[in-house]
Amino acid sequence: MSTRDLVLTALFAAIIVALGLLPPISLGFIPVPITAQSLGVMMAGVVLGARRGAIAVLIVLLLVAIGLPVLSGGRGGLAIFASPTAGFLVGWIFGAFVTGYLSERLVNHGQSGLVQTVSFFLTAMIGGIVVLYAFGITYLATVAGLGFTKAFVGSMAFIPGDVIKALVAALLGRAVMVGYPLLPARA
Amino acid sequence: MQSLYVEGNSPMHRLSPRVKLVSLAVFGVVLFVSQNIALLSGFVLLTAFVYRTTGLPLGEGLRRLRPVLLTIAVVALFNLLFNPWQAALVPVLRLTALMLFAAAVTATTSITAFIDEVTALARPLERTGFVQADDIGLALGLVLRFVPEIVGRYQAIREAHKARGLKVRPTSLLAPLIILTLRDADNVAAAIDARRIRRHGS
Amino acid sequence: MDIEFEGAGVSFGTRVALAPLTLGISGKRIGVIGLNGSGKTTFARLINGLTKPTVGRVTVNGRDTADEKAAAVDVGFIFQSPQNQIILPIVRDDIAFGLKRRGLSKAEIEAKVAGILARFGAEALADRRAHELSGGELQVAALCSVLVTGPGILILDEPTNQLDLKNRALVERIIAGLPESAIVITHDLELIAGFERVLLFHEGRLAADAPATEAIARYREIAA
Amino acid sequence: MDIEFEGAGVSFGTRVALAPLTLGISGKRIGVIGLNGSGKTTFARLINGLTKPTVGRVTVNGRDTADEKAAAVDVGFIFQSPQNQIILPIVRDDIAFGLKRRGLSKAEIEAKVAGILARFGAEALADRRAHELSGGELQVAALCSVLVTGPGILILDEPTNQLDLKNRALVERIIAGLPESAIVITHDLELIAGFERVLLFHEGRLAADAPATEAIARYREIAA
Numbered sequence: 001m002s003t004r005d006l007v008l009t010a011l012f013a014a015i016i017v018a019l020g021l022l023p024p025i026s027l028g029f030i031p032v033p034i035t036a037q038s039l040g041v042m043m044a045g046v047v048l049g050a051r052r053g054a055i056a057v058l059i060v061l062l063l064v065a066i067g068l069p070v071l072s073g074g075r076g077g078l079a080i081f082a083s084p085t086a087g088f089l090v091g092w093i094f095g096a097f098v099t100g101y102l103s104e105r106l107v108n109h110g111q112s113g114l115v116q117t118v119s120f121f122l123t124a125m126i127g128g129i130v131v132l133y134a135f136g137i138t139y140l141a142t143v144a145g146l147g148f149t150k151a152f153v154g155s156m157a158f159i160p161g162d163v164i165k166a167l168v169a170a171l172l173g174r175a176v177m178v179g180y181p182l183l184p185a186r187a
Numbered sequence: 188m189q190s191l192y193v194e195g196n197s198p199m200h201r202l203s204p205r206v207k208l209v210s211l212a213v214f215g216v217v218l219f220v221s222q223n224i225a226l227l228s229g230f231v232l233l234t235a236f237v238y239r240t241t242g243l244p245l246g247e248g249l250r251r252l253r254p255v256l257l258t259i260a261v262v263a264l265f266n267l268l269f270n271p272w273q274a275a276l277v278p279v280l281r282l283t284a285l286m287l288f289a290a291a292v293t294a295t296t297s298i299t300a301f302i303d304e305v306t307a308l309a310r311p312l313e314r315t316g317f318v319q320a321d322d323i324g325l326a327l328g329l330v331l332r333f334v335p336e337i338v339g340r341y342q343a344i345r346e347a348h349k350a351r352g353l354k355v356r357p358t359s360l361l362a363p364l365i366i367l368t369l370r371d372a373d374n375v376a377a378a379i380d381a382r383r384i385r386r387h388g389s
Numbered sequence: 390m391d392i393e394f395e396g397a398g399v400s401f402g403t404r405v406a407l408a409p410l411t412l413g414i415s416g417k418r419i420g421v422i423g424l425n426g427s428g429k430t431t432f433a434r435l436i437n438g439l440t441k442p443t444v445g446r447v448t449v450n451g452r453d454t455a456d457e458k459a460a461a462v463d464v465g466f467i468f469q470s471p472q473n474q475i476i477l478p479i480v481r482d483d484i485a486f487g488l489k490r491r492g493l494s495k496a497e498i499e500a501k502v503a504g505i506l507a508r509f510g511a512e513a514l515a516d517r518r519a520h521e522l523s524g525g526e527l528q529v530a531a532l533c534s535v536l537v538t539g540p541g542i543l544i545l546d547e548p549t550n551q552l553d554l555k556n557r558a559l560v561e562r563i564i565a566g567l568p569e570s571a572i573v574i575t576h577d578l579e580l581i582a583g584f585e586r587v588l589l590f591h592e593g594r595l596a597a598d599a600p601a602t603e604a605i606a607r608y609r610e611i612a613a
Numbered sequence: 614m615d616i617e618f619e620g621a622g623v624s625f626g627t628r629v630a631l632a633p634l635t636l637g638i639s640g641k642r643i644g645v646i647g648l649n650g651s652g653k654t655t656f657a658r659l660i661n662g663l664t665k666p667t668v669g670r671v672t673v674n675g676r677d678t679a680d681e682k683a684a685a686v687d688v689g690f691i692f693q694s695p696q697n698q699i700i701l702p703i704v705r706d707d708i709a710f711g712l713k714r715r716g717l718s719k720a721e722i723e724a725k726v727a728g729i730l731a732r733f734g735a736e737a738l739a740d741r742r743a744h745e746l747s748g749g750e751l752q753v754a755a756l757c758s759v760l761v762t763g764p765g766i767l768i769l770d771e772p773t774n775q776l777d778l779k780n781r782a783l784v785e786r787i788i789a790g791l792p793e794s795a796i797v798i799t800h801d802l803e804l805i806a807g808f809e810r811v812l813l814f815h816e817g818r819l820a821a822d823a824p825a826t827e828a829i830a831r832y833r834e835i836a837a
């Protein structure tokens with residue numbers, strides 16, 4: 001890994017942490033909060049690509065494990081990984097990876113701005129929602145013992161917010177493509 | 188999380204970074220298994236005391252915690268909506284104690300010390316052949332460095348608006364913010380290479 | 390322009406960056422000099438409200454600069470580091486940014502952007518990405534972005550940093566030809582050599598308020 | 614030192630920042646001058662491998678700088694913007710950072726950090742946060758961070774930017790007294806006035822390679 005890659009992953013880890021300064025919204029019917037941090041996960045994938053994006057998320061999880069309160073609402077500590085949100089947290093890694101993987105393949109500099117934005121939106125939806133939720137819901141349903149139906153239906157409450165996040169990530173991905181092209185420099 | 192180190196010579200400063208980091212990890216687990224409100228309240232008082240001993244002036248100490256305190260307050264409010272007050276109090280006490288202790292650790296552990304310690308702890312992982320302990324330490328240290336920087340960049344962009352007599356709008360904030368921090372990151376990478384901080388010995 | 394410092398000072402914690410200062414400034418060209426860390430930038434930031442005084446107040450044309458609403462007062466500021474000045478990633482967009490918000494028509498904006506770039510002979514920079522520019526090119530872009538809106542008072546914090554002979558001469562000419570008031574902070578003493586009024590700061594205090602030759606002589610003593 | 618450019622050039626896309634250049638550099642003091650954007654920084658970045666040539670190669674003491682492993686060659690680099698030089702938030706930590714990875718003992722590191730700060734009379738900066746420093750203070754901190762490791766070759770990219778008279782004189786003395794080789798890029802022509810060899814760049818090409826007086830005269834022609 002080049003120094004640049006190392007620093008960029010650290011930067012996006014920091015962006016995810018900084019997004020945690022926005023308060024989470026707890027829902028009564030599902031023990032997982034709505035948080036702005038998953039926007040950072042999508043952004044990491046869109047801007048950094050698969051490998052670096054996933055590593056950025058791993059760095060955040062490492063900080064959580066150390067006990068620094070880097071998750072929204074000031075949460076942190078090993079205990080988090082034993083809580084019902086653990087599946088989503090692990091899903092962040094794969095969400096960033098898939099978002100990045102698809103972005104690397106679907107988006108290039110020759111395309112029009114609209115095509116780039118729409119492609120980024122789709123990759124963020126697939127990685128940051130489909131893949132991410134698969135992990136989160138499975139864990140909630142099985143390990144957390146919520147049952148599949150309840151886990152699935154409960155998680156639908158995240159959809160509106162996450163679609164907006166995917167849109168923001170897409171606009172940002174396009175803006176970075178113009179102002180600071182990174183994706184071609186794949187790790 | 189504000190990770191600003193304060194120069195000082197308090198007992199927390201003198202404690203080895205390893206002891207602090209391991210205690211933090213262990214404390215995180217202990218907090219999680221505790222349900223007892225009295226015990227958790229004790230932890231809050233204790234960690235508040237520890238935080239006060241770091242030598243941070245009271246105003247500055249509170250100012251640093253403000254963002255996290257605010258979000259904890261929001262968590263508490265939501266919990267109160269759905270739960271009896273006892274059940275709502277437990278997570279608030281947990282979060283507050285963890286935040287106070289983590290803030291005390293970060294205020295008394297310089298980023299250099301943090302990097303060194305994480306590097307030392309990660310050293311055994313090198314045998315897997317996947318990672319360099321030096322890189323893990325450096326990456327985690329850089330995150331702590333970047334969080335305040337991102338906040339600072341946000342401030343700088345607001346100032347750049349003001350310098351031209353413009354009002355700041357959130358819509359024109361995010362993209363410049365990310366692009367500017369990306370450029371900062373590139374510069375930091377160049378500085379690390381230029382100063383041979385990473386390549387040496389590897 | 391009429392700038393009044395009324396016992397205005399700035400401290401960061403226990404560090405006094407600028408001791409309370411009472412001073413009136415009016416006139417076309419004011420120079421500001423002094424050692425590193427003597428308070429020059431802090432002084433300038435007070436004038437357009439980027440920093441708020443921790444004691445006293447500063448008014449520009451009668452309006453308190455600490456008052457958010459008054460901050461629209463027409464003070465353009467060229468930062469000491471051009472890196473911090475550029476907001477949008479493409480030079481042309483950045484220059485146009487301030488104009489857009491002022492509600493000018495598209496054609497007017499384009500004309501103004503082209504005009505300011507031509508003034509610096511910097512047409513080639515228009516479509517460049519700001520982060521790819523050399524240090525001096527960035528400084529020129531920053532100057533364009535601020536000058537294009539034609540601020541009534543202009544503060545230039547070390548504007549000739551990183552500039553080559555050609556651009557430095559250009560900035561010197563531009564300062565001389567500005568229709569409005571300018572406050573020029575610099576370590577490049579030739580730049581302010583002809584100014585009638587130069588403020589010398591030392592350790593957060595005003596150490597001289599005099600014509601250039603006199604203030605520069607005092608500065609040389611302090612620096613020796 | 615023995616630096617060899619063997620047809621080395623840099624393009625960014627279609628933009629030629631430095632046309633292919635063949636040149637040998639050895640000697641103690643080399644000045645580099647030229648207009649903004651003429652390729653000075655690009656030239657310097659090639660020497661310590663921060664930028665890789667898109668054509669040709671650059672060797673330092675026989676080792677290719679594009680080769681990651683050879684990059685351990687001892688080239689210190691003072692960036693054009695000190696903001697970019699500082700890695701860690703506290704000045705003292707930042708200065709110590711480069712030493713740590715070189716395996717020095719704690720006591721040695723402390724002694725070296727104290728030594729370099731004393732050399733600049735900048736002991737007061739040690740425990741300051743880098744982002745709170747004034748521009749000139751930051752430049753001094755950046756100089757300390759690089760000089761402390763005692764690099765064999767030192768590249769200074771506009772080292773006197775933002776410095777006051779006192780610190781500027783100090784940097785001039787330090788350059789004169791450096792035990793090792795130095796390459797000094799600058800727009801501050803007095804700084805290199807006495808150099809025996811000065812490289813003048815123009816539009817990405819070497820336009821002169823001559824003693825200071827001659828190169829500066831050519832530069833003035835170009836800038837006129």
Ligand SMILES: Nc1ncnc2c1ncn2[C@@H]1O[C@H](COP(=O)(O)OP(=O)(O)OP(=O)(O)O)[C@@H](O)[C@H]1O
Pocket residue numbers: 401404405406423424425426427428429430431432469744745746747748749750775777
């Ligand atoms: N945010 C801050 N926090 C703490 N100290 C600060 C802050 N900003 C400035 N200072 C300190 O205030 C003093 C005055 O700073 P200022 O930037 O006004 O100096 P200056 O005269 O512009 O110096 P230079 O010529 O180096 O740019 C300096 O010692 C500086 O370190």
Ligand SMILES: Nc1ncnc2c1ncn2[C@@H]1O[C@H](COP(=O)(O)OP(=O)(O)OP(=O)(O)O)[C@@H](O)[C@H]1O
Pocket residue numbers: 520521522523524525526551553625628629630647648649650651652653654655656693
């Ligand atoms: N990453 C990049 N992408 C595209 N163009 C670049 C990049 N870096 C530099 N350039 C261009 O290459 C040219 C040479 O840049 P360089 O930084 O070497 O100039 P310089 O001589 O150091 O100028 P200055 O005196 O302004 O610092 C400039 O026109 C610059 O815009």
Ligand SMILES: O=C(O)CCCC[C@@H]1SC[C@@H]2NC(=O)N[C@@H]21
Pocket residue numbers: 032033034035036038071072085088089132158161162
């Ligand atoms: O902070 C945590 O405990 C991690 C929470 C994970 C939240 C998931 S991410 C996808 C989905 N969208 C949200 O807004 N929240 C959940």
Ligand SMILES: [Mg+2]
Pocket residue numbers: 429430431469546747748749
């Ligand atoms: Mg200043």
Ligand SMILES: [Mg+2]
Pocket residue numbers: 523524525653654655693770
């Ligand atoms: Mg340069």
